[in-house]
Amino acid sequence: MRVLVTGGGTGGHIYPMLALIKRMKERGELEDVLFVGSKRGLESELVPKEGIKFKSLEIQGFKRKLTFDNFKTLNLFFKSVREAKKIIKEFKPDVVIGSGGYVSGAVVYAASRLKVPTIIHEQNSVVGITNKFLSHFVTKIAYVFDGAASQFSQKKKLVKTGNPRSQEVAEMTEFARLTDFGLENDVPTVLVFGGSQGSKAINDKVLDTLDVLNQKPYQVMFVTGRHYYNEVKETIANEQLEVQDNIVIMPYIDNMTAILPEITAVVSRSGATTIAELTAVGTPSILIPSPNVTHDHQTKNAQDLEKTGAAVVLAESDLNDYNFVSSIDHILLDASYAKKMSLAAKKHGINDASDRLIELMHNITQ
Ligand SMILES: CC(=O)N[C@H]1[C@@H](OP(=O)(O)OP(=O)(O)OC[C@H]2O[C@@H](n3ccc(=O)[nH]c3=O)[C@H](O)[C@@H]2O)O[C@H](CO)[C@@H](O)[C@@H]1O
DSSP: OEEEEEOOSSHHHHHHHHHHHHHHHHTTOOSEEEEEEESSSTHHHHHHHTTOEEEEEOOOOOOSSOOTTHHHHHHHHHHHHHHHHHHHHHHOOSEEEEOSSHHHHHHHHHHHHTTOOEEEEEOSSSOOHHHHHHTTTOSEEEESOHHHHTTOSOGGGEEEOOOHHHHHHHTOOOOOOGGGGTSOTTSOEEEEEOTTTOOHHHHHHHHHTHHHHTTOSSEEEEEOOGGGHHHHHHHHHHTTOOOOTTEEEESOOTTGGGGGGGOSEEEEOOOHHHHHHHHHHTOOEEEOOOTTSGGGHHHHHHHHHHHTTSEEEOOGGGOOHHHHHHHHHHHHTOHHHHHHHHHHHHHHOOTTHHHHHHHHHHHHHO
16 A cells, blocks of 8 residues: 655654554555654654655644734645645655644645545544644544544544554554663653653652652652753752652653553653553553643543542642652552553553554545
């Protein structure tokens, strides 16, 4: 199959597509693939690094409210659609799949005008503006969270596939041990991190409660985010905070999923990729949604998990020393509760998400 993939902006739009491409290659079903992204997005770095052909379009985002300012953007959008049509005519894909982000708006729209079968993939429980617009033109709409399905009016196009990142993680073969990070193996361990960028609010809570965490019979793997690492280290030095052997502090973990099977529970933001990974492994979580994302979609993502008993949600605005530590205690000190959460998380994960998407591609190209 010849597949044109498009999407970008954040890693959340890119990683699922990379996982999907990898799976298609494994299945020997990829005749050729082209990724179309934007010049400035993270995709222009990540995609070529994976050895995947990459082309970029010049495009900028719409303002949420249509105003006079949008005319320039609208102009640029139609210019991108024309460019995208050229790329599509040249590459001749059997199917075009878009994962969100403005660039996918132009490319998937162009494909639909050219009568090429199209799919959009919605990773979040709140539908992004691009996917909402595209839903009227595409052949199929693939989604992860049930909460997203109700926001599309084109019900017949909907197919629940899950996030391809879940299948990639469920099938991983390289694992890490806690001793690789200076901790002991086989001791209950909580991993605290604030998404790929780190989170000051979460970091501050760990610092505020260090004296209590030092005394716990469990271990704490505290990942600050690269940006905040020096700040955290300086606070510890300046305030002469004690850090016992049960706590390790690091800026970032490459390949975080390799250690997940050893982790009892995670405290983190609730971005789509994080949730796809946690549910693939079945890791219980305490989710503190980022308040700085569009339409508060991380809260909805987290609530979808909480409903099934796979996670506990703490709003950043309600976060305090007491509920932070007691939520961790509850899971880390009660193995049967942790087990229940783990099973619920696993049930939420769709570990054949890529295969489901590939089947969908076959169905619409036959
Ligand atoms: C802040 C923001 O706008 N986030 C959005 C972004 O998240 P995105 O999906 O990019 O980010 P996530 O926070 O969910 O993912 C974090 C990723 O970083 C990895 N990691 C993290 C820390 C570390 O030390 N090592 C490591 O490898 C995790 O394993 C995971 O793969 O796109 C998603 C999909 O549209 C949205 O749901 C999120 O709201």
